[in-house]
Amino acid sequence: MKFIDEFRDPAAVRALVEKIRRDAGDPPMRLMEVCGTHTASIARSGLRSLLSGAVSLVSGPGCPVCVTPDGYVDAAIALGHKPGITLTSFGDMLRVPGKRSTLEKERAKGIDVRVVYSPLDAVALAAAEPDREIVFLGVGFETTAPAIGGAIRTASDRKLKNFSVLPSVRTIPEAMAILARDPEIRIEGFLCPGHVSVVIGTQPYEELASKHHIPCVVCGFEPLDILLAVSMLLRQKKEGAARVENAYPRGVAPEGNRKAREVIAEVFAPCDTGWRGIGVIPGSGLRISDRYAAFDAERKHGVPVIFAMEDTPCRCGDVLKGKILPPECPLFGKACVPEEPVGPCMVSTEGTCAAYYKYGGGLR
Amino acid sequence: MTAGKASATDRILLSHGEGGKRTRELIGTVISRYFSNPVLAPFFDSGLLGRIDGEIAFTTDGHVVSPAFFPGGDIGRLAVCGTVNDLAVCGARGIAISCGLVLEEGLPIETLERALAAMRDAAAEAGVLVACGDTKVVEKGKGDGIFITTAGVGVMVDGWRPSPEAVRPGDRILLTGTMGDHYVAVLVARQRLSLSAPVLSDVAPVGGMILPLLERFGSRVRFMRDPTRGGVGVTLNEMASSAKARFVLDEERLPVRESVRGVCEILGFDPLYLANEGKALLIVDPSAAEDALAALREHPLGREAAIVGTVEEGAPGVRMRTLAGGLRAVDYPVGDQLPRIC
């Protein structure tokens, strides 16, 4: 397939892996793949086994499902139990544990949850079923925020009264800055999230490079993209440099997508928000702006999302911060498995724990 | 469209399932027009199959699919193929199947007839008799139009038995064609995700393709399974645990249709875990693997057959040598795959 298969070419992958192994230092450079799709792609393509010993890849907080607090799931469930409400969601959210239950389990008890591919499908559903209140579970980062915003704007233009969004939208650079400042984490290079960067461009990473002296390379999602970005980070280390580079030029323009950012600016407003396992990060969230308050499910239906740090032996927080690898958590593979996840990192396909469990972390 | 007296109504009524006059009418004027053979015809309480020479295999399978009609097949064809394929992968040629219908009140009789016609055609294709049947009707809202349960009896290829315990390192893993066609055809037909893709279900009876291999290669074909629900990924995991063996797949060799890949890329699905209804997985001694592959490819259902992996030394389970040259685990998925953003 065009723009896919060229970037999976086995011969090129092999050559690049050899090159990385030759250039790798000792101890291995400690890199963080911020984005969960990177985590999943690395695991699925077996890159972790190819790179083991050459670079140390730790996974960051870049899976929106994983960092969505359990209070959000609880609020969604509470909404779903109100009469007349239909919840719509990306498939990822269905098995995410709240404090006591999941949307999948509550669906079996009778709440109406429908999986959609696009937020616009939820708007179409609202138009088709005017007697139901359609609530979209708007989870995502900067990549998805414009799509959620676009859906809200569409519903507003169409004057739909029965559509609202329960937002759980976060922005990545603020979280990366927190991780960069944490001396325990010791990140030596960031693989920056490619599709977030499609929207925000490369500029937001400049401070990480200049202030924290951490090399940053924007990275695509095919095996060659990831290996290229790893090589570029190794090269920066060798040079003693810390700059922002773009290994995903076919997707990411340095200035990002202005139109998408305009939609975000119109529909959302920045706020402080809690990240599951990490805590509240100032300015890292997007709430629905007052202009579109009528489409904010939290305000419309009076179901607040309450954030509290969980009291649990689950170490997803440390996994999300790259402090430990999943097998170092006492629950991993025992009390916490994909069928009955304790922590969110085990839920999403791109959750770090799930990727480790499913594809085998340091597999021989 | 509907025949004779039953057409006093053109929809299924509760009374069609109550054993009285309408039940007789439905059987006499509708069902018997599709299934007419000497075993079924007398409508005894059992189909009398007579003496059967050989070892007997017996299986059952319930069929629910929404929508009941989809590109490449329908619930009737599925109900026949599901059962005869379960026989075939155990080395048995199907002789007779049963047909248990659970119909929802209000189902158009024309829809029932389409499903019956498909069953008739698939049974002829697979060479089995529909030997007995039963019809029940549930109230409107308590079923999904039509459910079909079939049980099947078959005779084993002489001297052959599935032998997972005979699997050895070096054995080859053969897959008879592309992955995920059935699942994707049904998913697209559901129209909930507004996708369109030129994909036909692969639903077909596989006995004609795989049973001759048993006659020719005997126990060099160790054992076989059909990768239905859960797809190749789940079925291979089950096979690996029954064989207590380590299967290593070659990603490069796994056949996937371009349009199925397209759907998978869009929704974030893995074709390894998507259902098939006309495929088989075979574990074959290396000395027979190439010839078995050639024979499969000569059959119309096996043109895209491939040797997709090897049995290797090591802890039991399934691994995959990826396109990139890495190695990873292939595990059981949790439930159905759902379209995802991440």
Place this chain on the structure above:
Amino acid sequence: MCLAIPAKVLSIEGDNAMIELGGTQREASLMLLEGVSVGDWVIVHAGFAIEKLSEEDAAQTFALLKEIMESGSDEVH
């Protein structure tokens, strides 16, 4: 976090496009992207086209690869 795929634009009607990947088609919104024409390749996420793809930009990746593969190779031999 963000699964997005390259797809070709088959037709455009207002703010909506029909996009295609490997023979599979779906509608996608063009609300977030300017200047899209039929025949363009775009990156689609959650039903929205979020960026255009071009052959030249793809070639840049291969140029970067070439540059990386050639860098520091003298130390090896």
